[in-house]
Amino acid sequence: MSSVVDLHSIRKIYGHGDAEVRALDGIDMTVDRGEFVAVMGTSGSGKSTCMNIVGCLDAPTSGRQRFCGVDVAGLGRDDLALLRRHYIGFVFQGFNLLPRTTALENVELPLVYQRMPWAQRRERAREALARVGLSGRENHTPAELSGGQQQRVAIARALAAQPRLLLADEPTGNLDSARTHAVMELLVELGRERNLTIIMVTHEDETASYADRIVEFRDGRIIRDRAVEAA
Numbered sequence: 001m002s003s004v005v006d007l008h009s010i011r012k013i014y015g016h017g018d019a020e021v022r023a024l025d026g027i028d029m030t031v032d033r034g035e036f037v038a039v040m041g042t043s044g045s046g047k048s049t050c051m052n053i054v055g056c057l058d059a060p061t062s063g064r065q066r067f068c069g070v071d072v073a074g075l076g077r078d079d080l081a082l083l084r085r086h087y088i089g090f091v092f093q094g095f096n097l098l099p100r101t102t103a104l105e106n107v108e109l110p111l112v113y114q115r116m117p118w119a120q121r122r123e124r125a126r127e128a129l130a131r132v133g134l135s136g137r138e139n140h141t142p143a144e145l146s147g148g149q150q151q152r153v154a155i156a157r158a159l160a161a162q163p164r165l166l167l168a169d170e171p172t173g174n175l176d177s178a179r180t181h182a183v184m185e186l187l188v189e190l191g192r193e194r195n196l197t198i199i200m201v202t203h204e205d206e207t208a209s210y211a212d213r214i215v216e217f218r219d220g221r222i223i224r225d226r227a228v229e230a231a
Contacts (some may be wrong), residue, residue, distance in 0.1 A: 002069070004165050004197040005031040005054055010063035012049050012220075023049040024060065025220035033164070034195040036188065038208035038228075041217030047201055048169075050217065054199060055088055055167050056080050068164060085113055089158030093170035095150045097142045097157075103129060104138040107157045114161060121160075128156035132186060148179035152186070159190065166191075168200040172207055184210040 012024040024046045031037050041047040052058040053065065056072060065072040067083065075083065089110075097106045104125050111121035129138055132152040142150050151171060158166055168187070172180040188210055191198050200211065208214050209228055216224040 002033050003030050003066070004033050004035075004068055005029065005199070006064075006066040006069075007050075007054070008064040010050075010053065010060045010065065012046075012053065012058070013061045022220045024053070026063070027220075027222050029215060029222065029225070031197055031199060033197055034191065035213065036191050036198045036211045037200070037213045037215055038211035039199060039201045039215050039217065040203065040208055045217040046220040047217040049220075051167060051169065051199065051201055054165075055090065056084050085110065086161065087164045089161060089163035089166045091151075091154050091158050091166065091168040091171045093173035095142070095147075095154045095174075097150060097153060099142055102139045102141055103134060103145065103153045103156075106142075106153055107160050110157060110161045124160050125156070128160040129153070131159070131190070132156045146179070147175050148182060151175060151179075151183050155183070155186065155190075159194075159196075162194075164197060166196055166198045168198065170201055170203070172202070172204070180204075180207065 007027060007029045010024050010027045011022065014021045014023060027050065039047045039051065049058070053060050056067070068087070104122070107125040107128050108121050111124060116124070126138060129135065132155055134149060134152055134156065137145065137149065142153070145153065172183050175183060184207060187198060190196060202208050211228055213225065213227055215222055
C-alpha cells in the first residue's frame with residue numbers, strides 16, 4: 001500500500017534561546033492511501049501544527065516530508081499552491097462558506113481556481129452535492145441550510161476537486177450528536193468509496209472512533225498511535 005503522507009523526524013521550532021518553543025519535536029508518521037486517521041491532543045500539543053505541515057500550509061524547521069512520494073521540501077511556492085489546489089481538500093469546523101453564495105457556487109469555487117471550464121465545473125459541483133445528499137438544495141444559501149447541511153456543502157466542496165487527501169479540522173465541532181453521526185458516517189463511506197485518505201483533528205473520543213487509527217499528541221510528540229477496534 002502506497003503512502004500519501006510520510007513524515008520523518010519532523011521538527012517545528014519557533015523563537016530562539018529562552019523563548020524557543022518546540023511545537024513539533026521529532027515526529028514520525030505515515031498515512032497510507034485509503035486510511036482514516038484521527039489526530040487528538042490537548043491545546044498546544046502540536047496536532048494543529050502537524051496538520052498545517054501535512055496540508056503544505058507551513059514548512060517544518062527540519063525533517064523529511066513526502067506527499068504521495070514527492071519530497072515537499074523540493075517544491076517552490078507555486079508548486080505547493082498547485083499541490084494544495086489539486087490534491088488536498090480541507091474541511092473546517094466553521095464551514096467557511098461564502099454567505100451570499102449558493103451551495104452550488106460554493107462547491108464550484110475550488111474548481112474555478114483550477115480553471116476548469118464552466119460547464120464541467122457546474123456538472124462536477126452538482127455531482128458532489130448529490131453525493132452528500134443535497135440534490136435539490138443547490139440554489140440555497142448557507143443561511144437557508146441547517147448546520148449539518150452546511151457541513152455537507154463544505155465536504156462536497158472539498159471533494160469536488162477529487163483530492164488524494166482530505167484534512168478535516170474538528171468537522172463536527174458545531175453539530176449536535178445526530179448531525180455528528182450523519183457527517184461521520186458520510187466521511188467513512190466516502191473514504192471507502194473513493195479510497196480517499198482522511199486525517200481528522202478532533203477532541204471527541206466518539207468522533208475519533210469512526211477512524212481506522214488514532215494518533216495522540218502531547219508536547220510536540222506522538223505519544224500513542226493505535227488502531228481503532230471494530231465495534
